[in-house]
Amino acid sequence: MIYLDYAASTPVSEEALEAFSQLSRHYFANASSLHDLGTQTDAVVSYAKRYLAQLLDTTSDEVFFTDSGSHSNIYALLSLAKALPKNKNHILMSQMEHSSVFSAAQMLREQGFWVESIAPNASGEIDEQCLSNALREETGLVSIQHVNSETGIIQPLARLCPILKRSGITVHCDAVQSFSKLDVSHTKLGADAITLAGHKVYAPKGVGVVSFSKNVPWQSVYSGNHQQHGFYPGTLNAPLIGAFVASCEQLWPKREKINAHLQNLRAQLVTQIRSRELPIELFDDKRGAILPGIFGAFYQGLQGQYVMLESNRHGVCIATGSACRVGLDEISPTLKALGYSAEKAAQFFRASFGKDTQLSEITAFVDVLEQLRPT
């Protein structure tokens, strides 16, 4: 199979897998245990925290681990909301967040918070005007994703965060899709809380990260929990955390080369679709900045679901949108926020590629798209 669904989950690098096996063999103890094996296991976690803290410009005691990007989003938002002053109970999130952010929003509403959403502008960006339309006197927390998993749209966090910070508003940023491709550090983005996930960066599944900038107030979701200073319950998973960092260490020095490779693949994909005059409307024609590895488009006259299934029949794995929403018979909130009709949204498909994708695979994919051309 040709795998063009990197935004849903990446293959695991051999380096990360090897690190996991070695760490599992030697650092299997409970990191909380006070004997030497526990201490050594804890040292793996400490190393990981220091590495990530340096990458993200924070201190290592502000780095927390969960099991997924979803849980990182949920725990970050609930913990930050719990620490908001009583008169700052209004929470905002963009209309194009990951489903886990909407899950957290639902829970926050049940807890009595006033939660609203921020509509993007015509090009899909949350700009200063969108923000000021949504902000209220009582706004205490805002969540804006860095890169959308369906469309690849990059939000201008570095422009928005200073505005929010000046009003004393806490900012959370879901950087799951952008991490390792763009600089997502607290200094660069300006966010107070940043969410990452391992299985989008060639690590084994099962690691999420929440990084806070220094002195951001948060409170335990489960006040009786003592693991990770109360942030997240359960035994720390030193082998998975170590494998995640091993993957980051492999990836980080190569990121510019990989980004150039992804840019090239995307350009070739666009060129081939155009030169073959396929009836495909490119999503990014009308948009601002887009992450090169995520390619959204509409196949005129065909359902995205059909394009995906037929691609699969011809040996190419693509998607129709976020894997976390598969099976839901409703229009994607992202496409809805961008103003697409249900009919148009149903034509959407997504290909996403990564460091190991070959140009020949892109060509093979366009060959499949050509075969699907309605006659």
Next chain:
Amino acid sequence: MIYLDYAASTPVSEEALEAFSQLSRHYFANASSLHDLGTQTDAVVSYAKRYLAQLLDTTSDEVFFTDSGSHSNIYALLSLAKALPKNKNHILMSQMEHSSVFSAAQMLREQGFWVESIAPNASGEIDEQCLSNALREETGLVSIQHVNSETGIIQPLARLCPILKRSGITVHCDAVQSFSKLDVSHTKLGADAITLAGHKVYAPKGVGVVSFSKNVPWQSVYSGNHQQHGFYPGTLNAPLIGAFVASCEQLWPKREKINAHLQNLRAQLVTQIRSRELPIELFDDKRGAILPGIFGAFYQGLQGQYVMLESNRHGVCIATGSACRVGLDEISPTLKALGYSAEKAAQFFRASFGKDTQLSEITAFVDVLEQLRPT
């Protein structure tokens, strides 16, 4: 190091590690994705559900995965509580639960539930009398662990559950410590919800299980979540789930042999402590049924912390209690519930062993204990 801390975390079996590596290489896709790689990944999860459903006497669509025993306890209790009728808002749990159950209890109190605890009898058992002392007209949910991680005490769930079921009360059982050693199926225990964890049964860390018996009502903790029918958010971790099942498949046919081995190790440990006339009070002298692999004791005149640290200095890893409570300067709720004073509880230490523990390691441990004898 001699590792006698299996109750905190077991070493990972080579079979489980090999399964994890193979599954990570081939089933890295998102199990929700509808292309063939996603479908194949989902098939790994489906296989695991069928295997566990058979082991636990339920149907495979009642088996859910989390990342830990802690989260399994928390999600099970919050989900079950959310579905309770309005007039059944009283929730009970034994005084000797894992800290994650107490975390859930705290959250349930914040949500407006009336949560109380069940005191054990003098031998550490929750018996019919303890239960009837605690039950109220409004009781809707009861949580009783199967085996305590600090003391090894086995609770008579098979006797208690029918009483609770007759009153229409839902029963949750944390079977993390007993799974693979005792029969923890819904039929045998009678519980409506059962919690398991992978890293106590030689699987890699990062898998917890919640199994419901058929038609037990529960509601999503995060109502906006659609993963696992709303039970738990985040991408399903097919490689870890598959590795967990690989470990179970290895373990299950050998369980009687392993149990006999653990019985023998424990008997030898007791015999050696007695024959050397060490000033050690065995915990189980006054108790009912105890899981053979968990050995609690009090070293007269010495702090448990000192026994643990000195054992460590001499190359033996043991514990003073639950690793999830390390660093808390307070008496363990379990020992408190059993009526021990703070002074006495401070003398407590725990050794726990597993399938790979050798008799020579037990003897080496008793040698260390002998060296610690106060002069």
